[in-house]
Each structure stands twice: as structure tokens, then as C-alpha cells.
Amino acid sequence: xxxxxxxxIHITVSEGASLxxxxxxxxxxxxxxxxxxxxxxxxLQLLLKYFSGDTxxxxxxxxxxxxxxxxxxxxxxxxxxHWSDAAEYFCAVVGGNEKLTFGTGTRLTIIP
Amino acid sequence: DxxxxxxxxHLVMGMTNKxxxxxxxxxxxxxxxxxxxxxxxPPELMFVYSYEKLSINESVPSRxxxxxxxxxxxxxxxxxxxxxxSALYLCASSPRAAMNTEAFFGQGTxxxxx
Numbered sequence: 001x002x003x004x005x006x007x008x009i010h011i012t013v014s015e016g017a018s019l020x021x022x023x024x025x026x027x028x029x030x031x032x033x034x035x036x037x038x039x040x041x042x043x044l045q046l047l048l049k050y051f052s053g054d055t056x057x058x059x060x061x062x063x064x065x066x067x068x069x070x071x072x073x074x075x076x077x078x079x080x081x082h083w084s085d086a087a088e089y090f091c092a093v094v095g096g097n098e099k100l101t102f103g104t105g106t107r108l109t110i111i112p
Numbered sequence: 113d114x115x116x117x118x119x120x121x122h123l124v125m126g127m128t129n130k131x132x133x134x135x136x137x138x139x140x141x142x143x144x145x146x147x148x149x150x151x152x153x154p155p156e157l158m159f160v161y162s163y164e165k166l167s168i169n170e171s172v173p174s175r176x177x178x179x180x181x182x183x184x185x186x187x188x189x190x191x192x193x194x195x196x197x198s199a200l201y202l203c204a205s206s207p208r209a210a211m212n213t214e215a216f217f218g219q220g221t222x223x224x225x226x
Contacts, residue, residue, distance in 0.1 A: 032212050034214065036217075041200070041220075041222065042219055042220070043202055043217040043218050043219040043220050044155070044202070044204075044217040045217070046215075051212045090154055090155075094212075098209060098210060099160075099168070100145075100157065100215055102154035102155055103154065104154055105153075105154055
């Protein structure tokens with residue numbers, strides 16, 4: 001079965017600084033990968049997805065992610081964060097069982 | 113319309129009550145899902161409906177009973193819940209229950225069992 005690891009439980013960055021959130025997956029074949037964002041008490045919003053093709057994918061709100069098969073990674077990046085980016089970020093994978101499996105999440109705090 | 117709508121937003125119920133959570137989407141999606149999310153944890157899959165038929169039950173206790181009356185609606189009937197069932201319940205939908213589709217989530221129902 002597939003699994004996802006987000007090694008950083010909590011990250012704090014200054015407003016305007018760059019951001020990278022790490023995600024590693026475990027799956028024998030090419031996975032389908034997603035990043036979701038969740039504000040407190042809210043549902044999940046899809047930021048971007050990777051199914052195939054170009055390994056650098058662009059998403060909403062200025063986010064991008066790069067799929068690296070050799071490292072089994074799908075890290076999320078943003079060149080300059082805004083205070084409104086403070087939220088919980090979940091990496092997720094769909095594998096052979098067609099189930100969406102989430103990582104444990106990374107909480108992002110933005111300081112002025 | 114790209115929304116998944118869940119009602120109610122908040123629900124407090126006693127352990128002997130019967131209540132229902134509702135979920136609606138008008139995107140023509142044929143797969144719908146219930147997830148349970150405890151505080152500071154990722155969502156956990158409970159049920160999957162594909163073409164209005166239950167396709168996945170993740171060994172959920174029978175006090176949770178899903179129902180899909182039509183392709184746009186998904187209900188979760190609750191009966192004799194325990195305090196540990198308090199959580200955020202998320203509904204989601206996708207064009208189909210397959211690997212290469214994205215799921216759209218509702219805002220959730222915050223359930224408190226007293």
C-alpha cells in the first residue's frame with residue numbers, strides 16, 4: 001500500500017520569505033500526488049496535482065511542486081509567502097487501491 | 113458550481129440521539145466520500161460511493177450509516193455515538209472513483225458528542 005511522509009510537523013517563516021514543504025511517498029509504481037491546504041476548522045482545498053508529464057507543476061495561490069522520482073519526493077514551494085498562507089498543508093497520494101492517503105500534515109506559521 | 117456543500121456546519125448530539133449529516137454536489141461527480149478528521153490529524157477515509165453504490169467501507173462501526181439517495185446527495189446517519197466520535201466530518205466528491213482524479217472537499221461538519 002502507498003504511504004506519505006511529511007517530515008516537518010511545524011514550519012515558521014517570515015512574510016515575504018520563500019517556502020518549501022517536504023513530502024516523500026512510498027509506492028511501487030508512478031503515484032498520483034496532491035497537495036491540499038486546510039485553514040483552521042475548514043475543509044481542504046486542492047493546491048495542485050501531479051498525474052504525469054512535466055514534473056514541475058503549477059498550482060493556485062502561487063504554489064508549485066516538483067515531482068522527483070529518484071528521491072520519491074513531491075515538495076511544495078512558494079517564492080514569497082503571504083500572511084494568508086498560514087494553514088495546515090497535506091500531501092496526499094493515490095495508489096493502486098484508489099484511496100487518497102494523506103500525510104500527517106505540516107502546520108505553517110507566518111511571522112510579520 | 114464547483115462546491116461541495118455540507119450541512120449542518122456544527123452539530124452537538126447526545127449519545128442516545130439520532131442525527132444525520134448531509135452533503136450535496138452539483139458537479140456531476142459520480143464518486144462521493146466521507147472522511148473523519150480528529151484534531152491535528154489528517155483526514156481518514158470512512159466510506160466511498162461510486163455510482164451511488166457503496167464501494168468501500170473502511171471497517172467503520174455500524175453506528176455510522178451512510179446513504180446515497182441520488183448522484184448529488186450523500187448522507188451520514190449517526191446513532192448511539194460515543195464522545196470519541198467527536199471530530200470534523202468531511203465530505204468529498206470526484207468525477208469518478210479512480211486514481212487520476214482530484215477530490216473536492218466540503219467545509220465539514222464539526223460534530224461534538226456529549
